[in-house]
Amino acid sequence: MVDNGKELSYRLVPSTCVYCGTGCGVLLEVMDGRVTGTLPQKDHPVSWGALCVKGWAVHEFVHSERRLTAPLVRSGGELKETDWDTALAAVAEGLSRVAKEHGPDAVGFFASARCTNEENYLLQKLARAVVGTNNVDHCARL
Amino acid sequence: MSDLKDLVREKLKDGVDAFLCLKDEEGTLLPALITDADSPELELVEAGGARYPMGKILIDLLREYPGKRFAVLVRGCDERALVELSKLEQVDLDRLVMVGLACTAEEARACGCTRPYPSEIALGEKAEAAPGRETIEEVEALSEAERLRWWKEQFSRCIKCYGCRNVCPMCFCKDCALENPHLVEPGVIPPEFPSFHVIRALDMTGRCVDCGLCEEACPADIPLRSLYRKMQEIMEEKLGYRAGESPDEKSPLSFLGSEQDIEKLEREQ
Ligand code: SF4
Ligand code: SF4
Ligand code: SF4
Numbered sequence: 191m192v193d194n195g196k197e198l199s200y201r202l203v204p205s206t207c208v209y210c211g212t213g214c215g216v217l218l219e220v221m222d223g224r225v226t227g228t229l230p231q232k233d234h235p236v237s238w239g240a241l242c243v244k245g246w247a248v249h250e251f252v253h254s255e256r257r258l259t260a261p262l263v264r265s266g267g268e269l270k271e272t273d274w275d276t277a278l279a280a281v282a283e284g285l286s287r288v289a290k291e292h293g294p295d296a297v298g299f300f301a302s303a304r305c306t307n308e309e310n311y312l313l314q315k316l317a318r319a320v321v322g323t324n325n326v327d328h329c330a331r332l
Numbered sequence: 333m334s335d336l337k338d339l340v341r342e343k344l345k346d347g348v349d350a351f352l353c354l355k356d357e358e359g360t361l362l363p364a365l366i367t368d369a370d371s372p373e374l375e376l377v378e379a380g381g382a383r384y385p386m387g388k389i390l391i392d393l394l395r396e397y398p399g400k401r402f403a404v405l406v407r408g409c410d411e412r413a414l415v416e417l418s419k420l421e422q423v424d425l426d427r428l429v430m431v432g433l434a435c436t437a438e439e440a441r442a443c444g445c446t447r448p449y450p451s452e453i454a455l456g457e458k459a460e461a462a463p464g465r466e467t468i469e470e471v472e473a474l475s476e477a478e479r480l481r482w483w484k485e486q487f488s489r490c491i492k493c494y495g496c497r498n499v500c501p502m503c504f505c506k507d508c509a510l511e512n513p514h515l516v517e518p519g520v521i522p523p524e525f526p527s528f529h530v531i532r533a534l535d536m537t538g539r540c541v542d543c544g545l546c547e548e549a550c551p552a553d554i555p556l557r558s559l560y561r562k563m564q565e566i567m568e569e570k571l572g573y574r575a576g577e578s579p580d581e582k583s584p585l586s587f588l589g590s591e592q593d594i595e596k597l598e599r600e601q
């Protein structure tokens with residue numbers, strides 16, 4: 191067979207499945223700079239080498255064409271791509287305006303199963319300690 | 333006895349392009365491809381511990397890098413998988429150097445293994461086979477109706493994760509029957525009994541190399557290995573064939589027909 195001259199590059203990167211709060215251990219297969227597959231991490235203390243159907247497919251969204259790769263901000267009724275500083279400033283401005291005009295309980299926070307425990311902890315901290323509301327819920331209840 | 337590090341270095345110096353084995357990465361053992369005989373990674377290679385589907389990884393590597401040659405650390409079951417995969421034209425043994433690792437007696441017992449060593453051993457000592465037939469015997473002691481009930485109960489736990497198929501080195505079909513909505517209804521959990529599991533068991537006949545990776549990956553602790561092993565026992569008894577052994581003898585159940593042959597068969601039906 192003819193060598194296509196490609197430099198050999200294959201490695202497995204240990205990571206955590208992002209699809210639910212269980213946090214199973216996955217190894218992402220990276221071949222030639224692309225994430226090509228998932229294997230369960232055999233000695234992971236949460237999942238011990240087993241995954242559910244979502245975990246087995248966790249690599250599939252990485253290179254998806256439909257994946258958002260930059261923040262979008264709505265202006266004039268239209269979503270426009272922007273940078274993170276502009277997007278975060280828009281969020282901060284919007285949240286403080288609503289909290290100021292209608293009180294902190296006019297704001298609600300939705301945590302996500304696709305974040306880590308620690309990130310979700312920080313989100314409720316932001317809700318309670320910074321904005322001053324107990325309106326915290328989770329996407330799993332939607 | 334040489335150690336794995338020396339063997340990896342030796343093979344890379346002998347001209348293979350990369351060595352697939354396991355490596356310790358911050359306390360986690362995972363498959364790694366070593367390409368440089370002087371790499372500091374060589375200090376981290378490990379022989380024992382976790383088991384991964386090396387055959388499956390090699391199918392992809394051989395395809396992605398045609399013209400490259402690989403060496404791989406193989407246990408008995410990895411070697412059987414690669415031999416059978418070559419008969420099924422999924423790997424090219426001419427581009428593969430297998431470095432054999434014998435499993436320990438403890439590993440053989442844990443796997444209930446019928447052949448815990450490869451044909452040539454470079455590392456480890458050959459341990460006795462320890463064929464675990466407890467589950468098979470338990471089921472064989474039941475009447476046919478009870479057996480069906482026994483398996484039904486086991487498979488009622490299936491969460492249809494497809495892990496048994498995904499991890500199996502011998503499952504490589506592009507169009508998997510288990511994803512065909514006419515055969516397996518989408519969205520139904522547990523999958524219909526017994527079709528889902530019978531499709532897989534039949535596809536594994538004469539192909540399963542008894543590595544047990546499916547059972548290890550099953551979140552529902554279903555004794556898959558015993559089911560497939562019983563199939564292999566029948567295969568051996570009736571047709572005298574053991575998957576993964578004798579590289580020159582193809583499975584009596586494998587045939588590769590040309591498109592014309594298949595069309596002819598369809599016309600005759
Ligand atoms: S593999 Fe399944 S159970 Fe595990 S974290 Fe991912 S979604 Fe959750
Ligand atoms: S099935 Fe288990 S004991 Fe047998 S060769 Fe494979 S790893 Fe070793
Ligand atoms: S034991 Fe399971 S994973 Fe291994 S070859 Fe057989 S069916 Fe595949």
Ligand code: SF4
Binds near residue numbers: 553556
């Ligand atoms: S690994 Fe177990 S739970 Fe998952 S599909 Fe196979 S039998 Fe079902």
